[in-house]
Amino acid sequence: MTRIVSGFAGSLTLAVPRAGTRPTSDRVREAIFSSLDAMDAVRGMKVLDLYAGSGALGLEAVSRGAASAVLVEQNGHAAGVCRSNAAAVLKAGERARAGISPRVDVRQASVRSYLGQAAGRSFELVFLDPPYDVTDDELGDVLTALVPLLNDDALVVVERSARSPEPHWPEALELLRSKTYGETAVWFAQPAAPSQPE
Numbered sequence: 030m031t032r033i034v035s036g037f038a039g040s041l042t043l044a045v046p047r048a049g050t051r052p053t054s055d056r057v058r059e060a061i062f063s064s065l066d067a068m069d070a071v072r073g074m075k076v077l078d079l080y081a082g083s084g085a086l087g088l089e090a091v092s093r094g095a096a097s098a099v100l101v102e103q104n105g106h107a108a109g110v111c112r113s114n115a116a117a118v119l120k121a122g123e124r125a126r127a128g129i130s131p132r133v134d135v136r137q138a139s140v141r142s143y144l145g146q147a148a149g150r151s152f153e154l155v156f157l158d159p160p161y162d163v164t165d166d167e168l169g170d171v172l173t174a175l176v177p178l179l180n181d182d183a184l185v186v187v188e189r190s191a192r193s194p195e196p197h198w199p200e201a202l203e204l205l206r207s208k209t210y211g212e213t214a215v216w217f218a219q220p221a222a223p224s225q226p227e
Contacts, residue, residue: 031085034059036092038121043114045083046107052083053158053188057210061186062089064208064217065154070184071095074153077178079140079171080163084111086156086186088118088133095154097132101143108137144174153180158188169197176201176220185218 031052033041045052053061065071072094078087079101087098100115102108115133122131136143140159155175159168168187175185176199184205187196191214198204203221207214 031055031083033085033089033092033118033121034062036089036094037125038088038092038118041092041117041121043083043085043088043117044110046104046110053085054213057188057213057215058085058089060208060210061086061188061215062093064206065090065184065186066093068184070154075151075180077101077152077155079143079155079157079175080159081111081135082107082158084114084135086158088114090154090156091118091122091131091133095131098134099150099152100133100135101138101140102135103137103139105137108135111135140171141174144171144178147178150178151180152178153183155179155183155185156188157185161190165194165197169199172196172202173199179220181220183220187216187218189214189216 031043031045071090074095076087076090076095076098081100081102084100087100091098100111102111112135191209191212201221202218205217205219207216
């Protein structure tokens with residue numbers, strides 16, 4: 030069972046696609062958001078959830094006060110699950126917080142396609158939880174394509190199997206910290222500081 034851990038939709042049970050996705054466990058999601066909350070990196074932020082699956086990561090951020098979330102999922106059934114979960118979270122928000130209405134946009138598209146069409150958008154918190162069949166090179170290409178859409182103070186959170194190597198970071202991103210939770214590894218990265226002229 031997957032549920033929203035905290036925030037205005039805390040304890041809300043989320044639907045999970047029948048197959049083809051690997052939902053983040055509640056324990057790992059709670060640990061990720063504990064770190065993000067400590068960095069004040071959720072409330073009021075514009076969130077992008079790539080390879081969204083059930084949408085649990087992006088919707089957890091919305092429940093905890095993010096201003097908006099875009100959930101990108103290629104599989105049609107999973108995108109429908111994202112829409113259903115988003116509607117349930119937003120309904121919980123209407124009941125809990127009068128006058129505050131975060132925006133959730135579900136896009137059924139491949140991650141590469143969405144990133145190629147999103148020029149002019151800017152995000153402050155990005156989640157990537159790619160399926161196991163996404164190769165290291167593919168993930169590196171996605172991270173490179175993501176860079177132009179990042180706010181200067183953005184955080185990028187990558188979740189993969191603990192057996193996977195560290196992502197190939199483009200020069201414009203630098204690793205901030207990493208943590209392993211059982212079979213899951215999580216990397217936090219941020220835009221690299223511009224190099225100072227000598």
